[in-house]
Amino acid sequence: MKALLALEDGRTFPCRSFTGPGEASGEVVFNTSMTGYQEVLTDPSYSGQMVTMTYPLVGNYGVNPEDVESARIQVAAFLVKEYQPFPSNFRSTQSLADYLKGQGVLGVEGLDTRALTRHIRNGGAMRAIISTTDLDAESLIRRANAIPSMEGLDLARDVTTETAYRWQDGRPEFLAAGEILDAGIWRQRETRPSVVAIDFGLKYNIARCLEKAGFEVVVVPAATEAGTIMAMAPDGLFLSNGPGDPEPVAYGIETTRELLGRLPIFGICLGNQILGLALGGRTYKLKFGHRGANQPVKNLATGKVEITSQNHGFAVDMKSLSSDDVEVTHINLNDNTVEGIRHRRLPAFAVQYHPEASPGPHDAAYLFDQFRAMMKTN
Numbered sequence: 361m362k363a364l365l366a367l368e369d370g371r372t373f374p375c376r377s378f379t380g381p382g383e384a385s386g387e388v389v390f391n392t393s394m395t396g397y398q399e400v401l402t403d404p405s406y407s408g409q410m411v412t413m414t415y416p417l418v419g420n421y422g423v424n425p426e427d428v429e430s431a432r433i434q435v436a437a438f439l440v441k442e443y444q445p446f447p448s449n450f451r452s453t454q455s456l457a458d459y460l461k462g463q464g465v466l467g468v469e470g471l472d473t474r475a476l477t478r479h480i481r482n483g484g485a486m487r488a489i490i491s492t493t494d495l496d497a498e499s500l501i502r503r504a505n506a507i508p509s510m511e512g513l514d515l516a517r518d519v520t521t522e523t524a525y526r527w528q529d530g531r532p533e534f535l536a537a538g539e540i541l542d543a544g545i546w547r548q549r550e551t552r553p554s555v556v557a558i559d560f561g562l563k564y565n566i567a568r569c570l571e572k573a574g575f576e577v578v579v580v581p582a583a584t585e586a587g588t589i590m591a592m593a594p595d596g597l598f599l600s601n602g603p604g605d606p607e608p609v610a611y612g613i614e615t616t617r618e619l620l621g622r623l624p625i626f627g628i629c630l631g632n633q634i635l636g637l638a639l640g641g642r643t644y645k646l647k648f649g650h651r652g653a654n655q656p657v658k659n660l661a662t663g664k665v666e667i668t669s670q671n672h673g674f675a676v677d678m679k680s681l682s683s684d685d686v687e688v689t690h691i692n693l694n695d696n697t698v699e700g701i702r703h704r705r706l707p708a709f710a711v712q713y714h715p716e717a718s719p720g721p722h723d724a725a726y727l728f729d730q731f732r733a734m735m736k737t738n
């Protein structure tokens with residue numbers, strides 16, 4: 361079935377739907393991972409975005425019920441060069457087409473993903489619309505220009521959990537209203553340090569990694585206030601990844617500001633940006649962002665280079681932070697942007713990239729142990 365992608369700057373790309381009729385809109389971004397499409401599809405940080413994979417063949421290993429990063433597909437649409445309709449893998453339980461169709465998400469193939477990626481690299485991430493029903497280029501371009509820009513949008517509010525849950529044995533166990541304040545909320549206090557994770561769009565693998573690193577984890581909605589978190593009396597606070605612009609997440613920034621110095625804090629991606637903002641800094645939008653599983657990052661303390669998984673379109677502006685208080689710990693070797701920060705005196709650090717991988721290399725898994733070590737000395 362014919363489809364047409366139109367970008368806000370007037371460029372169009374013909375393609376074909378492999379999931380039936382549909383229409384979607386959002387910011388179009390590219391991901392350079394060679395595998396891991398199911399993790400990409402279900403990562404809540406992609407909410408509001410249409411994702412294209414630079415790897416040319418997608419779908420060949422199908423999908424399975426385990427490789428999910430949240431309860432549903434989060435991308436607005438999925439754009440590939442060639443869709444492989446006959447998956448072959450011992451873990452596969454479904455084809456990618458059926459998976460997308462089952463959740464009403466448009467997938468297209470036959471798209472010149474190389475040209476699209478080069479276009480975004482030159483012109484920046486863009487608003488776009490894709491349709492099988494409206495194939496009129498002019499109409500689509502006009503409509504693409506009417507989509508709200510990602511800047512200024514608080515999307516964390518849309519993807520955060522409605523109710524708190526305990527992360528145990530690799531799965532969420534939802535709590536009853538008010539249960540987070542029960543005295544017995546921490547069941548393993550004797551053996552495991554307790555962490556409250558604020559869910560701005562948390563990837564499951566972060567919860568899996570925290571559990572594996574020895575923490576007991578309770579995940580709370582994004583708007584949970586500092587007073588509630590202090591009343592839960594955890595040993596530490598985790599700030600999750602999430603979609604959209606960090607600056608409008610004012611409630612999360614305020615909570616973090618209030619808890620700075622009172623609890624050891626670790627943040628990932630949106631969590632890194634929220635920590636930067638809570639420390640008085642600013643964030644800005646990158647031209648086309650970093651998305652993929654092969655981003656080189658230098659750890660400035662050790663001099664070691666990590667190959668990292670990334671998915672972000674915004675970054676912390678170091679010029680906006682006082683170097684007396686905040687230190688850059690990691691930089692991206694492709695463009696020298698900030699990939700990690702820490703407070704010089706208070707127990708708080710964060711990274712812009714994804715140590716939980718999923719998909720991607722595990723070079724940065726040490727950060728979960730670093731969080732644990734920070735709690736011990738605190």
Ligand SMILES: NC(=O)CC[C@H](N)C(=O)O
Binds near residue numbers: 630
């Ligand atoms: N993965 C994330 O947490 C992304 C953070 C933020 N939405 C950005 O695009 O920069």
